[in-house]
Amino acid sequence: NPKLFARDRHVCAYCGKRSPEDDLTREHIVPTSRGGADSWMNCITACRGCNAHKGNRLCEEVGMGLLYLPYVxxxxxxxxxxxxxxxxxxxxxxxxxxxxxxxxxx
Ligand SMILES: [Zn+2]
Incomplete structure (x- = not known):
């Protein structure tokens, strides 16, 4: 995870808030429970609040957009x-x- 957070500069992809590593989570854009891969392109940094809010749903289902895109x-x-x-x-x-x-x- 530290590598992912560094790539995303410790900024949550949903609310844009910059947080210390302790408050960040590895967020799967398409949840793994719904067939999403655990890959660079499906993972993004999210704060605990946004991750909990999104849960197992897709961005479209919650009306949450990404502020930046993942990359390898x-x-x-x-x-x-x-x-x-x-x-x-x-x-x-x-x-x-x-x-x-x-x-x-x-
Ligand atoms: Zn957030």
Missing amino acids: PNLHEDMILRGRRILADQMEFLLASVPRSSRLHV
């Missing part, structure tokens, strides 16, 4: 998200290979 981190981005100790010059090298659209650049 590329290899270099993945290394950064894993939070290894990275030296400054290596970090620069890695960031150069991360797509401009990545939230790691924001």
Whole structure:
């Protein structure tokens, strides 16, 4: 989960609130109980309140929209998200290979 929260910059995809890791949950856009996969593209960061409110339902059923979309981190981005100790010059090298659209650049 820490990797998922880092990808989503600790921001809830439903209400946009930024929370500490303790208040965040891994939210499946299509619930696993309804055939949703446990994958990068079906997972998003949500605060406990929004996750509980959505429960086992689909976004359309609750009228909740996503503020941002999930994506699969590329290899270099993945290394950064894993939070290894990275030296400054290596970090620069890695960031150069991360797509401009990545939230790691924001
Ligand atoms: Zn929320």
